[in-house]
Amino acid sequence: MSSSPADTARYNRFVADLFGMMAYGELSAFERFSADARHSPTLHDRAVLGRIAVVEFRHYELVSSRLASMNIDAEDAMLPFQAAVDYFHSRTRPGDWFESLMKAYVIDTVSADFYRAISQYVDAATRELIEQIQDSEATTEVLRERLKGALADDPRLASRLALWGRRLLGEALTQAQRVSYEHAFLASLIGGEDNAAAKELVSGLISGLAGNHSRRMTQLGLTG
Template identity: 40%
Template sequence: MSEPAPGPVAADDPGYTAGAVDLLGVLAYGELTAFDRLAEDARLAPSLADKVHMVAMASTQFEHFRLIEARLAELGTDVMTAMRPFHRPFDSFHAHTAPNSWLEGLVKAYVGDGFAADFYREIAAFVDERTRAVVDEVLAEDAQAAFVVDRVRAGIAADPDVAGRLALWGRRLVGEALSQAQRVAADRDALTGLLTGTDERPGMDLAAASRMFSRLVEKHAARMSDLGLQA
């Protein structure tokens, strides 16, 4: 569980507002690219039922995008403007992690996207209640997660040799996700400022940041275990 924000959110602080907009912007572009990717991966589904599930997952991502768009409008920001800074890091991440099979696509949706979601949940502990509610709804794991776990485990049962390849794939996804997060952090001071805080709006100290990364690693290991893979 995320550590709560240690002080009241200064909603009228321009630095805070810029950080909240960045958080929503990165989530919006993430949901939009996830929609596109899942719709494309549905073409690789081995059965019509699987295809329907993948399309349903893609549809959910677009509904999330609309929720974020509405919250950004409440903050006086256009979603296209908010997403613009994140085109390059996201596109680079997806270019380096294009799946070669349907199972790899499922692992990417569960492990790669899940790691990113955990990180953004940590940041959301430092935003206002309304924005945090939107972030929590967008990042909540739903019944589709059970579908992914079931299909990956079935794939491993059918071909045990695939487990090693998928485990390596999962580790690569997390490495690429960390690199992406570092690029975003280096470019967007306002976003990382939500975590580090200011004199008026305290954030995480080094000990809290260390605990945060420990939580991220533990949750990643749990997801890999859910899939029957070694982290």
């Protein structure tokens, strides 16, 4: 059965919002990794994070190009999400290098989980771009191994980083809920006015993100 013009318009707004949020997320990640690289304890770490920053900027360019192909200005698409993302980062400023690593790891993995969950509801072309952007296992592995190395070198970091990881997750989940509701983000995806269905989708999504995070913290030897 074909979609109505209203349904098509609603879905297109959702995709534009999705790409706007992704674009600003990737641009912010580029800035964050660039800053962290400058404060790296070793030249090797600086090079590793610099390389990740380059990848993030390439992702930003991919999303911007897709927006351009939709005749949407990337800045216009990103602006509605700038305040919320910046607020999140202002509330989660790392205290040192190790907290920066944990923040990068948590944001990288939780964001990937979020977009992969969303991708099951979108068209094939949109799903392909999401998968291309979120295919970050190499980045995830680098951050994971660096965290494992830091914890092995100084086991006293475990309790502090476990607490920091829980705070980061809480802030990230709050952010996901806020964006979903303030921008009617997921409601636009599943049919517009069905608030109960939107809340159920958000609830299931948040639960899945929390569960995945907990398993990853356990793999690091931390309490998630």
